[in-house]
Every structure is written in structure tokens, then in C-alpha cells.
Amino acid sequence: MGKDIQNSFDRIYVMYYSRMLRFAKEYVVFEEDAENVVQDVFLLLWEKREVLDIRISLVSYLFSLVKNRSLDYLRHKVVAEEYKQELSFKLMSLEQLNYTFSSEEEIEKVIANAIDKLPERCREIFLKSRIEGMKYREIAEELNISANTVENHIAIALKKLRVELKDYLPLLLFLVSVK
Template identity: 50%
Template structure:
């Protein structure tokens, strides 16, 4: 059987098969077209040695599995992002709820920040101070400390996370007084 005849006889059934698993008409069509294109490019499939129908449905099955696996990963990533957003929202809500309108003096706030910075691991603290208080670029810090820029970036992420947690009760004030700091 030649490719054209095979295509006419099996395309709609193959697409229906794919549609049962991927649910979206457009995706089923894309998968089916990809498989038929692959089969067309492998003309050897039509020399009578291979069961084309078995090959067709196996290829569609595998493409559907790949598609569903990718969708599951995307869904998991989206769910993780949503959880992080929800956590951030919860922290902001809790912070505002516990926000004391009896303003802390700027000096007291600076002391609180200094104490929070002092809780950082030594190397992390050193990198944070060079970046945020001395205004140095990550590349400058990396050269000065003989470390990679990636290490500087990672240490800054750690510093921000720890400081955010340490200063969570003061976030509204920090944003108000030191917006360039965070």
C-alpha cells in the first residue's frame, strides 16, 4: 500500500485515537500530522516489511504519552508557582495584619536590619553587604572574592530569603523607608 492510500484510509481513525487521550482537537491533529509526516519521510515503511497500522498507532501512542507527560510537568510547575504566590500573599497579609502603627524610629529600624544581616552566614553576609550597602556589582564582588558570579547570585538569593523571613514583621516599614534596599 502506498503512503497516499494509507493516509486517506487511516488519518481520521488515527486522529480520533489521539483525541481520546489528549482531549484537544488541535493537539490530536498536530500529533497525527507529525506521525504521518514522519511516516512519509520514512518511505521504507511502505515496502511491505513493516505493519504500517501497528507502527502508526504505536507512534501516536508514544506522542500522546510525550504530550501528556509534558502537560503534567507544566501543570506541576504552574501549581508550584501558585503555591509560592499564595505563600507570598499569605506572608504579606500576615505582615500587614500584625503591622504595628506605632511607628518604629528609623534608628530602631536600622538596628533591626543590622541584627537581621548579622544572622546571615559569614560569606553570605559579606556578599550581601558588598552588593547592597557598598553598591558593588555582582561581577565586581566575584572578582574581588575570587568566586564565580553564579556563587554571588546564589548567596544573594539565600540572603534575600533569610532576611525576608527574619524581617517579615517589619516588611511594610522596610518598603516604606528602604524601598531601594529590597
């Protein structure tokens, strides 16, 4: 099949490009991105023309390549969007962060107030882990509960603290990193 592709690449390109473009646009939405996907597919087809051994119809093969390239593009887009949202959240938090604390005691008071709002058992486990530096296994043994229960309480505490300290993100990051 490799020689056939090499000898008739122009014909294949003209015959299938617009169909592949319409197919890609259904998924990647923007015309420019769809064009890039389809061009990548035809570039791959050209580069591999000598070694290609297509065992299905050419049109099926092209649709499969466009589908896979579209999936790669969309996966990358999702990751990039999540990263962008994360950066936006951090920027907003930093902009809202109140740096008017006059002392470390004020910062500790904000954190202590947030911790005091945790449910009793959750607060106890959180303090043992983050303040006393105990490992989950040690807390579980001391309180006669499973390590999974300790982990669940820590997750709940962090979630509640994230909400409570949303305007003080750097303080929360400090809390999370201390073990």
C-alpha cells in the same frame, strides 16, 4: 500514508482512541485532561493527513504523539503549579505583613536586626554589596577572596534573611533589589 489516513480516519480513530486514552491517563491522571491530549493528537493527525509520511507503524506513531503531548501537558502543569505556589506564598506574606510600623526607623531596625544575625564574614560582604553598593569584583579585591566566594556569601545571606524576614517579604524584596 497521507491518503490512507484520510480515507480511513474514522476506522483509525475507533480502533486506537481507547488505547491512546488509557495510555494518556497513566500520565496525566485526570480523564478530561487525558481526553484533551488524545483529541489533540487525532486533530493533529487529521490536519496533517495530506503531508504525513509515517515511517514507523501507525500505533507506534500514535503512542509517540500521545507521549509527547502528555509531556507538554505535564510540563505546563508543573510551571503553573510553581507559579500558583509562588502567588500563594506572596499572598500569605502580604496578609501577615505588619503595617503598624510608625516610622522608617522601625522598618530599618527590623532589617538591621536580621542582618546582625548573619555570620560575621557573610554580614560584612552583604553590607558591602547591598548597603555600600560595591560590585562583587570590588569586594573580592578588597577582601582578597574570589568573586565566587563573594557570590556564595551573598546567596547564604539572602537565604538566611529570607527565613528571618519571612513575615516581612516586601522588605526583603526591597533588600534584594538594592545593589
